[in-house]
Amino acid sequence: MKQTVEPVLQDKFERRFLYLRLSITDVCNFKCNYCLPDGYRPNGTKNSSFLQLDEIQRVVSAFAHCGTNKVRITGGEPSLRKDFTEIIASVAQTQGIEKVATTTNGYRMAEHVAQWRDAGLTHINVSVDSLDANQFNAITGQDRFKQVMSGIDRAFEVGFKQVKVNTVLMKDLNDYSLPQFLDWIKHRPIQLRFIELMQTGEMDDLFARHHVSGVSIRNRLIAQGWLLKSRQANDGPAQVYYHPDYLGEIGLIMPYEKGFCTSCNRLRVSAMGKLHLCLFGEGGLDLRHLLTNDDDQPALIEFIQQQLETKKVSHFLDQGNSGATPHLASIGG
Numbered sequence: 006m007k008q009t010v011e012p013v014l015q016d017k018f019e020r021r022f023l024y025l026r027l028s029i030t031d032v033c034n035f036k037c038n039y040c041l042p043d044g045y046r047p048n049g050t051k052n053s054s055f056l057q058l059d060e061i062q063r064v065v066s067a068f069a070h071c072g073t074n075k076v077r078i079t080g081g082e083p084s085l086r087k088d089f090t091e092i093i094a095s096v097a098q099t100q101g102i103e104k105v106a107t108t109t110n111g112y113r114m115a116e117h118v119a120q121w122r123d124a125g126l127t128h129i130n131v132s133v134d135s136l137d138a139n140q141f142n143a144i145t146g147q148d149r150f151k152q153v154m155s156g157i158d159r160a161f162e163v164g165f166k167q168v169k170v171n172t173v174l175m176k177d178l179n180d181y182s183l184p185q186f187l188d189w190i191k192h193r194p195i196q197l198r199f200i201e202l203m204q205t206g207e208m209d210d211l212f213a214r215h216h217v218s219g220v221s222i223r224n225r226l227i228a229q230g231w232l233l234k235s236r237q238a239n240d241g242p243a244q245v246y247y248h249p250d251y252l253g254e255i256g257l258i259m260p261y262e263k264g265f266c267t268s269c270n271r272l273r274v275s276a277m278g279k280l281h282l283c284l285f286g287e288g289g290l291d292l293r294h295l296l297t298n299d300d301d302q303p304a305l306i307e308f309i310q311q312q313l314e315t316k317k318v319s320h321f322l323d324q325g326n327s328g329a330t331p332h333l334a335s336i337g338g
């Protein structure tokens with residue numbers, strides 16, 4: 006009997022790609038100093054030009070057909086889309102997709118997270134750069150600290166067993182708050198992930214002023230008895246630490262560390278329907294013309310597979326290359 010071989014997404018360095026990060030909008034209502042310090046500027050893009058639900062379904066089912074089992078819905082701020090819950094449901098119903106995650110600034114969580122969960126959301130990441138309301142406001146340009154905290158409480162109430170929190174580590178803005186962050190996660194099942202500040206194309210001298218390596222946090226954790234968790238296959242790039250006295254965990258995402266790209270397992274599709282082989286690659290490869298019809302799936306898969314052959318071994322960020330990405334809201338961080 007003839008056996009059909011399922012297509013796979015693999016590059017020439019034998020990295021398999023089982024994780025899709027899908028941006029559904031580049032619009033955002035926050036003004037994070039490291040991302041959109043002047044707020045969102047439309048750039049001539051109409052909201053109606055973002056991937057529509059049927060196109061999203063085609064992207065996700067093509068990836069799922071190639072073995073992708075996890076999709077993260079991101080942005081911009083994904084929860085700004087009116088059809089966000091429908092998008093979650095559609096991704097969750099795709100055969101082969103086991104994990105549906107989102108990354109959000111959290112401002113709509115308190116109100117909507119129950120409905121997201123009912124629609125099939127399995128994992129949630131919320132960005133919280135400071136536990137001090139004033140400092141939170143200063144970094145994000147939004148006086149919404151309490152709202153975001155209520156959103157996290159609500160996520161636990163509606164049944165999420167763990168919430169991941171993303172904190173962009175910045176010298177003199179939050180690196181001194183490690184004790185406060187540790188207190189916060191002592192009795193909460195939160196995995197707090199310090200992400201090293203990454204330089205992007207439109208960033209001014211913020212990087213020079215505030216970049217600090219995650220090594221400083223790592224050394225402080227180890228000195229306090231925190232232990233490195235062993236990695237599972239398909240884990241992302243975070244180094245995760247645990248401590249017997251804490252319910253929460255600390256993750257460190259250090260893109261400037263040697264070997265960071267070795268475990269790369271993700272591909273990105275932007276809200277404009279472009280495939281990005283790397284967060285810091287060049288412009289993106291248009292998929293839109295292959296998303297108009299379900300019958301295009303074989304051609305779409307073939308195109309992605311061909312492009313994967315060109316994926317580079319590393320982002321070369323450590324050599325000062327920030328690629329063509331103006332800010333992470335543009336392609337989904």
Ligand code: SAM
Nearest residue numbers: 080081082108109110132171202203333334338
């Ligand atoms: N708006 C959502 C949010 O903020 O969670 C999702 C999109 S945001 C681009 C995704 C993640 O990228 C956030 O956790 C944010 O803190 C992080 N991020 C954005 N710009 C960054 C930068 N220059 N360096 C490191 N992390 C960054």
Ligand code: SF4
Nearest residue numbers: 033035037040110334
């Ligand atoms: Fe918006 Fe997220 Fe960028 Fe902050 S990091 S400006 S919340 S897209």
